Amino acid sequence: xxxxxxxxxxxxxxxxxxxxxxxxxxxxxxxxxxxxxxxxxxxxxxxxxxxxxxxxxxxxxxxxxxxxxxxxxxxxxxxxxxxxxxxxxxxxxxxxxxxxxxxxxxxxxxxxxxxxxxxxxxxxxxxxxxxxxxxxxxxxxxxxxxxxxxxxxxxxxxxxxxxxxxxxxxxxxxxxxxxxxxxxxxxxxxxxxxxxxxxxxxxxxxxxxxxxxxxxxxxxxxxxxxxxxxxxxxxxxxxxxxxxxxxxxxxxxxxxxxxxxxxxxxxxxxxxxxxxxxxxxxxxxxxxxxxxxxxxxxxxxxxxxxxxxxxxxxxxxxxxxxxxxxxxxxxxxxxxxxxxxxxxxxxxxxxxxxxxxxxxxxxxxx
Amino acid sequence: xxxxxxxxxxxxxxxxxxxxxxxxxxxxxxxxxxxxxxxxxxxxxxxxxxxxxxxxxxxxxxxxxxxxxxxxxxxxxxxxxxxxxxxxxxxxxxxxxxxxxxxxxxxxxxxxxxxxxxxxxxxxxxxxxxxxxxxxxxxxxxxxxxxxxxxxxxxxxxxxxxxxxxxxxxxxxxxxxxxxxxxxxxxxxxxxxxxxxxxxxxxxxxxxxxxxxxxxxxxxxxxxxxxxxxxxxxxxxxxxxxxxxxxxxxxxxxxxxxxxxxxxxxxxxxxxxxxxxxxxxxxxxxxxxxxxxxxxxxxxxxxxxxxxxxxxxxxxxxxxxxxx
Numbered sequence: 194x195x196x197x198x199x200x201x202x203x204x205x206x207x208x209x210x211x212x213x214x215x216x217x218x219x220x221x222x223x224x225x226x227x228x229x230x231x232x233x234x235x236x237x238x239x240x241x242x243x244x245x246x247x248x249x250x251x252x253x254x255x256x257x258x259x260x261x262x263x264x265x266x267x268x269x270x271x272x273x274x275x276x277x278x279x280x281x282x283x284x285x286x287x288x289x290x291x292x293x294x295x296x297x298x299x300x301x302x303x304x305x306x307x308x309x310x311x312x313x314x315x316x317x318x319x320x321x322x323x324x325x326x327x328x329x330x331x332x333x334x335x336x337x338x339x340x341x342x343x344x345x346x347x348x349x350x351x352x353x354x355x356x357x358x359x360x361x362x363x364x365x366x367x368x369x370x371x372x373x374x375x376x377x378x379x380x381x382x383x384x385x386x387x388x389x390x391x392x393x394x395x396x397x398x399x400x401x402x403x404x405x406x407x408x409x410x411x412x413x414x415x416x417x418x419x420x421x422x423x424x425x426x427x428x429x430x431x432x433x434x435x436x437x438x439x440x441x442x443x444x445x446x447x448x449x450x451x452x453x454x455x456x457x458x459x460x461x462x463x464x465x466x467x468x469x470x471x472x473x474x475x476x477x478x479x480x481x482x483x484x485x486x487x488x489x490x491x492x493x494x495x496x497x498x499x500x501x502x503x504x505x506x507x508x509x510x511x512x513x514x515x516x517x518x519x520x521x522x523x524x525x526x527x528x529x530x531x532x533x534x535x536x537x538x539x540x541x542x543x544x545x546x547x548x549x550x551x552x553x554x555x556x557x558x559x
Numbered sequence: 560x561x562x563x564x565x566x567x568x569x570x571x572x573x574x575x576x577x578x579x580x581x582x583x584x585x586x587x588x589x590x591x592x593x594x595x596x597x598x599x600x601x602x603x604x605x606x607x608x609x610x611x612x613x614x615x616x617x618x619x620x621x622x623x624x625x626x627x628x629x630x631x632x633x634x635x636x637x638x639x640x641x642x643x644x645x646x647x648x649x650x651x652x653x654x655x656x657x658x659x660x661x662x663x664x665x666x667x668x669x670x671x672x673x674x675x676x677x678x679x680x681x682x683x684x685x686x687x688x689x690x691x692x693x694x695x696x697x698x699x700x701x702x703x704x705x706x707x708x709x710x711x712x713x714x715x716x717x718x719x720x721x722x723x724x725x726x727x728x729x730x731x732x733x734x735x736x737x738x739x740x741x742x743x744x745x746x747x748x749x750x751x752x753x754x755x756x757x758x759x760x761x762x763x764x765x766x767x768x769x770x771x772x773x774x775x776x777x778x779x780x781x782x783x784x785x786x787x788x789x790x791x792x793x794x795x796x797x798x799x800x801x802x803x804x805x806x807x808x809x810x811x812x813x814x815x816x817x818x819x820x821x822x823x824x825x826x827x828x829x830x831x832x833x834x835x836x837x838x839x840x841x842x843x844x845x846x847x848x849x850x851x852x853x854x855x856x857x858x859x860x861x862x863x864x865x866x867x868x869x870x871x872x873x874x875x876x877x878x879x880x881x882x883x
Contacts, residue, residue, distance in 0.1 A: 227853055360874060515771030524685040537630055538672070542688055545648035552682045558649065559822060 570817030573631030576670025650815030718789025729759025
């Protein structure tokens with residue numbers, strides 16, 4: 194058995210840590226490249242969203258590298274009618290690949306449990322008692338590593354916007370993530386993490402006051418820089434601190450529905466959009482709107498709404514957000530992401546948006 | 560070129576279809592010259608033509624500062640050596656506000672993209688730009704005029720001569736073209752078809768680009784498509800507002816860039832645009848195999864020597880972190 198998983202920002206560090214600690218063989222997905230995207234585009238319907246194409250490409254590359262078991266995060270309706278993960282599975286079978294499939298439910302309910310139970314039946318036989326025994330430690334190690342990665346990314350987002358040389362922050366971040374990834378055990382992971390955070394915090398500052406925006410939208414697009422065309426980094430280089438609406442750990446906590454605090458937070462967010470949305474549109478739509486409203490109320494300088502072209506829930510959110518923008522007299526930047534060759538256009542829009550934010554804040558943009 | 564004062568500011572807008580240059584007198588910021596040429600897929604050559612025209616004046620003017628804009632702004636800035644690089648949205652706003660102080664809405668339709676900019680107190684407050692769809696931009700009009708065998712410049716007049724525009728689907732250029740051919744084949748006169756095209760283009764713009772944005776008067780129309788009177792008429796009919804066409808519509812972006820060049824304070828780089836006339840410039844590309852990304856790195860040669868690299872995601876070439 195060789196397990197593989199999708200590329201999703203720094204999530205591979207989490208998955209890798211679990212597999213490694215529990216002693217399960219794994220294949221790391223190759224970094225997403227133009228080739229990955231081409232595989233996805235070639236094998237799916239043209240109107241399918243970019244995240245699905247890229248994840249499909251990741252899996253094909255991993256299968257070619259010798260993986261035989263795919264672990265995928267499931268999603269609820271109405272994103273691809275709740276069939277997001279299963280569509281990938283069907284396409285891969287059509288392409289002639291032989292593999293086993295395990296869905297980690299996006300939301301833990303009975304249906305998800307049954308599906309998971311069915312899929313895991315054969316897999317469970319291949320795991321040895323020692324794998325099982327090490328599993329709790331593996332989960333904790335993975336979780337800790339992920340929290341450190343996310344903390345590091347958050348610090349980097351702040352420092353990039355204020356650094357004299359943002360490139361320096363990028364390179365320390367890359368090194369830091371690598372150090373956390375290769376750290377052996379929880380204690381050395383913590384030391385690698387805190388060392389990297391310290392290194393990033395100590396870069397030379399530009400002295401310019403940064404702007405602050407929140408990036409809302411479709412989960413994969415918000416989290417994976419290869420899908421959102423590095424919006425977070427691009428904005429950072431323009432002097433903007435980007436806060437994401439989704440971090441991987443956050444999504445797990447939301448899906449698991451165990452933390453009271455997270456549940457309360459979600460409920461409170463939904464209250465904010467009562468005037469705009471009366472029921473749950475599905476996926477992250479309501480929360481995209483809610484987080485935008487919250488950011489406006491909390492005095493952020495901007496809201497960037499990223500979503501893949503043809504994404505149904507977020508297209509709805511975009512329409513609502515434009516009404517929100519009018520009501521609050523607050524410009525919200527929608528970024529519809531589709532293809533790589535849009536980079537130039539994205540730069541233009543981000544730069545213009547930064548000019549507008551500067552003008553609103555300081556009365557000048559130079 | 561007419562008489563040019565000795566010190567000037569210039570703005571260069573390298574767009575997808577055309578390259579524009581505006582020359583401002585450094586003392587009174589009056590526009591003394593403007594250039595509007597086709598990029599023809601080669602910004603290097605079009606930029607060189609612009610530089611040649613500028614250098615043709617005697618005595619050769621001194622450029623106090625230069626700024627670039629448009630989709631080719633980074634390349635142009637590299638070639639003329641300036642650090643004042645600005646997106647089209649901001650430069651168009653600067654030009655519009657200078658032309659019409661009280662402007663509230665700017666409609667801009669260029670070669671490859673169309674934008675709407677909402678202005679308040681002399682600065683952009685909100686904007687939208689076409690994203691995944693190119694329907695309703697100048698290059699489509701261009702393409703259709705050459706298919707119909709007419710000049711794109713005459714399209715507006717022909718459209719105005721129609722009282723009964725044919726319904727043309729405007730959602731997508733491919734369907735619009737199919738629809739136009741169909742209308743042609745059943746014998747609908749050309750002026751009605753062209754007027755119908757203008758109508759559907761404006762409808763598409765208002766539905767997709769300007770969706771959710773409140774259009775308030777005064778409205779100023781910029782970009783190359785503003786030359787088309789049929790489009791202007793449609794905008795007036797469909798929005799119900801008087802649609803002013805900027806006197807500098809074609810070069811508005813370059814004008815804004817030139818104004819920006821005059822505003823930037825501090826140390827400025829030495830203008831090296833005239834060197835383009837003497838040197839032999841060439842661009843090629845190679846695929847970097849250092850990682851999985853496989854970037855097509857672009858390389859600028861001057862007299863056979865590579866002087867600049869870009870388009871590498873990691874910056875290994877462009878920042879010169881490694882020996883090439």
